[in-house]
Amino acid sequence: MEKESIPDVVIRRLPIYLRVLETLSEDSYGNVISSFKLGEKSGVSPAQVRKDLGIVGAFGKQGLGYDIAILRNKLKHVLNLDKEIKVGIIGVGNLGHAIARYIIQRYATERDYHLKLVALFDSNPEAIGELINGVPIDHIHSFHDKALELGFRMVVIAVPAEAAQAVMDECAIAGIEAVLNFAPIHLKAPKVIRVHNTDLSIDLMHLAYYL
Amino acid sequence: MEKESIPDVVIRRLPIYLRVLETLSEDSYGNVISSFKLGEKSGVSPAQVRKDLGIVGAFGKQGLGYDIAILRNKLKHVLNLDKEIKVGIIGVGNLGHAIARYIIQRYATERDYHLKLVALFDSNPEAIGELINGVPIDHIHSFHDKALELGFRMVVIAVPAEAAQAVMDECAIAGIEAVLNFAPIHLKAPKVIRVHNTDLSIDLMHLAYYL
DNA sequence: TAGATTGTTAATCGATTAACAATC
DNA sequence: TAGATTGTTAATCGATTAACAATC
Known part of the structure; x- marks a missing residue:
């Protein structure tokens, strides 16, 4: 145990x-x-x-x-899933959007789904303020404040590879504890942060071997 | 070797x-x-x-x-990536859309990216005929014909869990060899098909343990 | 009771790490 | 040459599988 x-x-x-x-x-x-x-x-x-x-x-x-x-x-x-788990998403492009809607929808429709999307962040000024199923997109600059204010400790990174390490560094400063990284790059992080990676292209390339 | x-x-x-x-x-x-x-x-x-x-x-x-x-x-x-690899996507909801755009975009911008999206399928009549970056959405009923016609052997499944096994069965009949499954269910498949699974919720739940 | 299925141990299998001689 | 780094073996570590006594 x-x-x-x-x-x-x-x-x-x-x-x-x-x-x-x-x-x-x-x-x-x-x-x-x-x-x-x-x-x-x-x-x-x-x-x-x-x-x-x-x-x-x-x-x-x-x-x-x-x-x-x-x-x-x-x-x-x-699995800690007997309490509500708050999640933030950084990077609201194609993939970030899809992930956001997926989490929100399951939370809304399934009793007993304990992952709750509480914040979205992007660096594109055009996107700021937009609502995705009621959750607003904030500027990445307010990430630290929002993380403390809303109290989420889990984050999904869905930004381009070039931006991902800087985002991870921000997460470390803000006290984030768990990161699911969709950016196609290996991120350096302090040992106190648990990082899992998932990359569509890598999965497809892996599969290609078996063709 | x-x-x-x-x-x-x-x-x-x-x-x-x-x-x-x-x-x-x-x-x-x-x-x-x-x-x-x-x-x-x-x-x-x-x-x-x-x-x-x-x-x-x-x-x-x-x-x-x-x-x-x-x-x-x-x-x-x-990894077989010295030749072009054709990929089809079944299920063009939020996630399928995002995956499609991601693959198309990388293929368009990166020389040496050998994954090419050649077909999209959905069961929703409203969606049929829509183009995503030039690739049309076909009805799932034409999957078998299109697979033979276009010659793709790799497929991404992005349909709801309830529909996924039926889709997999179709893939088996059509001679598909590799499947990347995003549906949240364990699929039965003949041994000749290589199946990899990826599930956002499972990744998040896994991470939740470390909070 | 008879049949089914657990919980656990021991055996097997496979993957990672350490170490270092070979050599560019 | 001296320094660096490979390729490979042996040692370690960990995960899976098989098997079966315990027991519901």
Whole structure:
């Protein structure tokens, strides 16, 4: 249960399990799912599922499986998703726009979706003030103030590669703790910030190998 | 050099190395980069870089490092990126739109960007016929015909979760070989199709653990 | 009870790191 | 030559899989 004791590979699979459980949740209380079925719907082996769940302290019943509602709550708790998580987006171009709308829409339509978009930033003066589903675009200069005012600690970076390191440096100063980086560049960050990267082109190039 | 002999973890890092080399390429021929510098700019250890490059058959010179132009070409060749790769997108909502524009824009502005968007598909009759930077949106019903006609073997799925498995089944029938899936669901596919998944919500939930 | 499925251990497999002789 | 950096091996580390006793 200690932070350091759960390997990142395991943490990475928890949201996948959670996603499966969420699609099952209508008919849930008292209901049960086996590691076989959960694994099948997650693309993970049954043994792996049981190992992962054991590691995070989620246990089932022999002969039956895991109680869906209990498991769902447990996974949410481990992932910090039992409280609302505020997110800011820096860079509101094509991709930033799409990401913003995606998060806002899921928050609006799914009870129990705990990611809330609270701020948008861009450097283009033309864009400042524009509302995306009610959330205004602020100038990047006000990032530090807004971060403190609104209290978000998670940020999505969707600016061009050239601007990304400067943005990351700003994040570090503002005390941001987690960054999802869509800019196609490896960012330097203090160790206290957790950075994950995702890059469409890299994914496509990776796939190209298998053609 | 045999397909089966290069582990996927290694393949996954090659586009990252390539991305770094690309930013260096202006002043390249005859120029050289060490595993230390390449590793630093990639977020990978120097030992790892040397191991990876050795595995794919890219070699440097002791005391100097790797010739940038030669290494770039080698990596492109290994990744199949020395030929043009045609890509289709299924699902042209927010995300599909953004992905389409991103690929088209990079293809238009970067010499040496070998991913070419050749087709877009959606099921919404309102969208059919619309052009995105010159590429028309076709009805999903014509997917099979268009895939054969245009000859693309790589597809991005950006439809809602409910529609994704049916789309994947269509891909299998049409002989698609590589799929990048943005739908938040684990898709079943024949083993001959390589499927990679990317899901914004899962990335954010993963990060939430570290808050 | 009989059948099913867990939780956990041990075995296997694979990836990363360290180290250094070779050599440019 | 002296300094730098590769290529590769061996050691370490960590993750996955198999198997099965425990037990619902």
